[in-house]
Amino acid sequence: MTALDQLFVKVRAENRAALIAYIPAGFPSQAGCHRVIAAFIAGGVDAIEIGYPYSDPVMDGPTIQAAAVTSLENGTGAQEVLAALKVASASVPAVVMTYWNPIERFGVTGFAAAIAENGGSGVITPDLTIEESTGWIDATDDSAINPIYVVAPSTKDARLAQVTSKCGGFVYAASLMGVTGARATVSTGAADLVARVRKVTDLPIAVGLGVSTREQAKGVAAYADGVIVGSAFIKAMQDAPSEEAGLAAVTELARELAKGVREGR
Amino acid sequence: MSTSSREDLSAILGHFGPYGGRFVPEALIGALEELEEAHRISQSDPTFLAELAELHRTYTGRPSIITEAKRFAEHAGGARIILKREDLNHTGSHKINNVLGQALLTKRMGKKRIIAETGAGQHGVASATAAALMGLECVVYMGEEDTKRQSLNVARMKLLGAEVIPVTSGSRTLKDAINEAMRDWVTNVETTHYMLGTVAGPHPFPTMVRDFHKIIGEETREQVLALTGRLPDAVLACVGGGSNAIGIFHRFISDPSVRLIGLEAGGDGVETGRHAATITGGTPGVLHGTRSYVLQDENGQTVESHSISAGLDYPGVGPEHAYLHDIGRAEYRAITDAQAMHAFALLSKTEGIIPAIETAHALAGAMQVGNELGKDAIIVINLSGRGDKDVQTAASYFGIPLD
Numbered sequence: 058m059t060a061l062d063q064l065f066v067k068v069r070a071e072n073r074a075a076l077i078a079y080i081p082a083g084f085p086s087q088a089g090c091h092r093v094i095a096a097f098i099a100g101g102v103d104a105i106e107i108g109y110p111y112s113d114p115v116m117d118g119p120t121i122q123a124a125a126v127t128s129l130e131n132g133t134g135a136q137e138v139l140a141a142l143k144v145a146s147a148s149v150p151a152v153v154m155t156y157w158n159p160i161e162r163f164g165v166t167g168f169a170a171a172i173a174e175n176g177g178s179g180v181i182t183p184d185l186t187i188e189e190s191t192g193w194i195d196a197t198d199d200s201a202i203n204p205i206y207v208v209a210p211s212t213k214d215a216r217l218a219q220v221t222s223k224c225g226g227f228v229y230a231a232s233l234m235g236v237t238g239a240r241a242t243v244s245t246g247a248a249d250l251v252a253r254v255r256k257v258t259d260l261p262i263a264v265g266l267g268v269s270t271r272e273q274a275k276g277v278a279a280y281a282d283g284v285i286v287g288s289a290f291i292k293a294m295q296d297a298p299s300e301e302a303g304l305a306a307v308t309e310l311a312r313e314l315a316k317g318v319r320e321g322r
Numbered sequence: 323m324s325t326s327s328r329e330d331l332s333a334i335l336g337h338f339g340p341y342g343g344r345f346v347p348e349a350l351i352g353a354l355e356e357l358e359e360a361h362r363i364s365q366s367d368p369t370f371l372a373e374l375a376e377l378h379r380t381y382t383g384r385p386s387i388i389t390e391a392k393r394f395a396e397h398a399g400g401a402r403i404i405l406k407r408e409d410l411n412h413t414g415s416h417k418i419n420n421v422l423g424q425a426l427l428t429k430r431m432g433k434k435r436i437i438a439e440t441g442a443g444q445h446g447v448a449s450a451t452a453a454a455l456m457g458l459e460c461v462v463y464m465g466e467e468d469t470k471r472q473s474l475n476v477a478r479m480k481l482l483g484a485e486v487i488p489v490t491s492g493s494r495t496l497k498d499a500i501n502e503a504m505r506d507w508v509t510n511v512e513t514t515h516y517m518l519g520t521v522a523g524p525h526p527f528p529t530m531v532r533d534f535h536k537i538i539g540e541e542t543r544e545q546v547l548a549l550t551g552r553l554p555d556a557v558l559a560c561v562g563g564g565s566n567a568i569g570i571f572h573r574f575i576s577d578p579s580v581r582l583i584g585l586e587a588g589g590d591g592v593e594t595g596r597h598a599a600t601i602t603g604g605t606p607g608v609l610h611g612t613r614s615y616v617l618q619d620e621n622g623q624t625v626e627s628h629s630i631s632a633g634l635d636y637p638g639v640g641p642e643h644a645y646l647h648d649i650g651r652a653e654y655r656a657i658t659d660a661q662a663m664h665a666f667a668l669l670s671k672t673e674g675i676i677p678a679i680e681t682a683h684a685l686a687g688a689m690q691v692g693n694e695l696g697k698d699a700i701i702v703i704n705l706s707g708r709g710d711k712d713v714q715t716a717a718s719y720f721g722i723p724l725d
Binding site: 111113114115116118122129134135158159160161162163184185186189206207208209210211212213216231234235236 | 352509511
């Protein structure tokens with residue numbers, strides 16, 4: 058059982074959803090990312106996703122694209138991602154979220170092993186299809202980490218069963234058809250998708266894409282096991298007049314969202 | 323039977339050895355399966371095939387002719403040089419073959435909106451043309467850098483009724499236009515078909531786009547046999563994503579005596595790092611939904627490509643080319659900007675044909691191969707596009723004042 062698996066056992070016992078926060082490694086700088094992680098923890102997040110910045114982020118909206126550019130300019134590579142993972146996993150369950158090519162370039166078996174060595178619970182791979190996953194499933198099994206897949210509102214029921222059967226830790230349910238980024242309202246499609254996923258798996262289900270406020274977190278927590286927030290934290294850092302102010306805003310936002318995930322039921 | 327009901331999921335179609343496949347967000351799987359099915363059915367549907375053939379006869383201008391380039395041949399070791407004239411197709415390049423096929427499929431799938439990426443603008447113009455012909459809404463994503471290099475084609479697309487969106491992210495070229503098109507597609511997949519312009523991307527694109535272009539090689543083989551009485555010694559084509567090359571190569575793959583040679587964009591020279599020669603200078607990896615050769619760094623980040631030719635300025639290449647390279651069936655060489663521009667000028671002055679700068683890479687390759695094989699050889703070049711769009715770039719390169 059990974060630390061992430063244990064977290065979901067705990068939040069289910071507490072009858073609430075988990076708050077999962079996303080930050081790319083190397084944003085706003087290598088040390089700055091470590092300070093954001095501390096701000097997350099001070100604000101009470103339950104788990105952290107460390108993003109591996111990628112040159113061609115086809116699933117990301119402008120906010121995360123801009124953060125990835127900054128991070129790559131800061132020289133972020135596999136070692137910096139693993140260093141951030143180690144910092145996060147010392148306090149809360151932590152995973153890496155990455156497009157597939159950096160894993161393939163690093164070496165599939167070695168990457169899974171490095172995640173485990175740095176205290177990581179798993180890896181979210183949004184552009185890895187189950188058809189291309191044979192080597193990856195073996196590698197994550199060997200390293201005892203969770204392979205986490207993303208499903209979408211357009212995913213048909215039969216395929217939901219296939220994808221979730223390969224999945225560990227939690228199922229990442231993308232709330233809408235589109236790229237990452239804060240939205241005024243969380244798509245109503247999310248609740249329908251979570252209900253469809255429930256029919257095919259007992260795994261926890263976390264909802265991502267578009268959540269940025271306590272009210273939205275509360276709404277999602279009513280039906281999901283986890284609430285994933287990314288762009289809103291990055292925007293808080295980008296919009297702040299100084300890093301110090303940004304970190305304070307991140308902690309404050311995390312506190313609000315942490316209340317939200319406890320108010321949903 | 324849909325792929326999702328197969329027991330062995332790894333046996334999904336669309337692999338070329340270790341290359342190809344499908345590396346995309348789950349949100350797109352349904353659309354790719356729908357497209358795969360529509361394409362599969364259409365390939366054995368006499369109504370579809372007749373409709374496409376009629377369009378090619380009455381609209382594209384197929385079959386395209388072949389032209390023997392006798393004066394140019396003097397600069398290519400005296401070998402017989404035969405040009406397959408895809409430049410004479412409607413819209414000025416081979417790209418029309420693919421877009422008419424995909425536009426017919428779009429209508430069959432009941433979608434009303436198409437999106438496309440473009441580098442040089444040839445695929446964007448072709449897509450806008452097909453959309454106008456068939457009454458579809460068309461949005462073309464084009465790197466901001468390319469909208470400047472190819473402003474004439476931007477105007478053409480707008481005249482054809484398409485919306486052109488300049489892409490300002492990343493290197494502002496073809497790769498970033500594809501990123502932006504994929505973001506649009508993920509968001510609007512229910513109503514929108516992504517009319518990908520080359521033999522790359524997730525399955526079924528590499529196979530489907532090849533199937534729409536293989537007519538080039540089928541015609542060429544018959545025409546060359548009729549003209550010369552034998553098969554050619556070599557077939558050459560430029561390779562960016564690789565659609566015109568796969569189109570002319572495919573019918574010849576089962577003719578072992580015919581050498582297949584792809585010419586990549588060597589930019590300032592592969593050794594300088596400023597190039598777009600993906601097979602010559604890249605390594606296996608995943609980009610834009612498919613596994614193939616990629617220009618990438620040690621962390622798997624895509625490295626920006628460089629070429630005087632916007633249409634070849636892409637850090638990836640179609641997976642079937644990667645496979646043909648690895649099994650030794652096709653050869654790939656890099657041609658520098660300077661070599662390509664020399665061949666561009668030479669064909670213009672010796673044959674009265676101004677080629678696209680993309681195509682000029684294949685012509686420069688023919689000059690090398692002709693000298694290697696000598697005067698008894700027969701060399702076929704896919705003259706994939708005409709150079710009207712490149713007049714500004716060429717004038718600037720050769721110092722011809724424009725006022």
